[in-house]
Amino acid sequence: MDFDFKKAEQALDKLSFPDRLKSVGHLIKYTFTIIGEDEDIIKPWIRMLLYNFVMVSGLFYAWLGWWYELPLEGWGLFVAVVLFIYKYFYYNKQEMRMSHIVYETIIGNDPSYKSAVAACKPIQSQTRKIAWLDILMAFVNKAKFAGGGFVMMLVRLFIAGIGEVWDLVNHYLLPSVAVDRLEIKPGVKKMKTLKSQVPESLVGVFGIDFLGSVTRRIVVxxxxxxxxxxxxLGIWLSGSLPSTEIQGAEEPAKYWFTTLQFSWVPVIIALWVGKLISSLIARTVTGIKVIYFTIFYTKITHPDRIMEKLQDDLVNYLKLKEVDEVKDLDKQGTEEE
Incomplete structure (x- = not known):
């Protein structure tokens, strides 16, 4: 069967948001069955959330403190900046530990978070290299390429394409390092041969960004x-919170106020809560991807190591069998064969 990866991705992209959300829900449900095998799997995720909470809270405290002269607002900014700079290294360290715990769990061992920390110490250099690549890709994706015309359009499309490819490469690199302790260059080379090792039952979902832009669509x-x-709340609580006066118009008949007392505190708090929610979703999506691709990598490269009792469940999990578009493409590929 010659499966069309591009067509599969386009089919998933055309899913309505409720259907995509439903598919992600099924994926999360299966993910929790894996987590049920060993609760230590979620400990790196919890640490990433706590790290992110401190980082985001420090930034917003500094912002609020700058406006309303709160104590130690400078320290809040300092903590936020330091944690922001280090976050790529910290997140990759936790993702590597999560990948190790997932692998050890599905092959029948009983790993702990402490054992994962010890096991990942010898591969710290590879973890740092992946973090540096993450930083590079973040910089490239956020870089502004001004100008119009056909050439600049191609540059922007190329940059967007690199970001999508890196996301996939990154999540196959993690288990190649965590499971097989490969260096980055051999790990990238191995990726080129993975496609030929994919079992026919799983070829339909190899290389698909199954979560797509769901994070963005939920957060907006x-x-x-x-x-x-x-x-x-900014209008209602303006009398009891620090507030500013917003000038309206001299003709109240045209506008509903001439001057308005407004507190920006609820706005800053709302942005803080929104950022925490978006970060929670983003870290959860990343955790699901780490679990998914670690299992996928193990199924491709070391299928004989996976516990017998998990073999069927993991195949169903990896096949995204609840996504109708993937099933339809599988059927279509079978008919064409």
Whole structure:
């Protein structure tokens, strides 16, 4: 069967948001069955959330403190900046530990977070290299390429394409290091041969960004709702919170106010809550990907090591069998064969 990866990705991209959300829900459900085998799997995820909470809270405390002269706002900014710079290294360290715990769990061992820390110490240099690549890709993706015309359009498309490819490469590199302790260059080379090793039952989902832009699609309405609530509270609580006077118009007949007392505190708090929610979703998506691709990598490269009782469940998990578009493409590929 010659499966069309591009067509599969396009099919998933065309999923309506409710259907995509439903598919992600099924994926999360299967993910929790894996986590149920060993609760230590989620400990790196919890640490990433705590790290992110301190980083984001420090930044917003500094912002609020700068406006309203709160104590130690400078330290809040300092902590936020330091944690932001180091976050790529910390996140990759935790993701590597999560990948190790997942692998040890599905092959029948009983790993702990402490054992994962010890096991990942010899591969710290590879972890740092992946972090540096993450930083490079973050810089490239955020770089502004001004100008119009056909050439600049191609440059922007190329940059966007690199970001998508790196996301996939990154999540196959993690288990290649965590499981087989490969260096980055051999790990990238091995990726080129992985496709030929994929079992026919799984070829339909190899190389698909199954979560797509679901994070962004969930977060936008959250920010909209929080924004509406924050504006309402900013007006309502202006008498009891630090507030500023917003000048309206001299003709109240045309506008509903001439001057308005408004507190920005609820707005800053709403942005803080929104950022925490978006970070929670982003870290959860990353955790799901680490679990998924670690299992996929193990199934491709070391299928004989996986516990017998998990073999069927893991194949169903990896096949995204609840996503109708993938099943339809599988059927189509079978008919064409």
């Amino acid at each position: 309405p959250v920010y909209i709702v929080l924004g509406i609530i924050a504006v309402g």
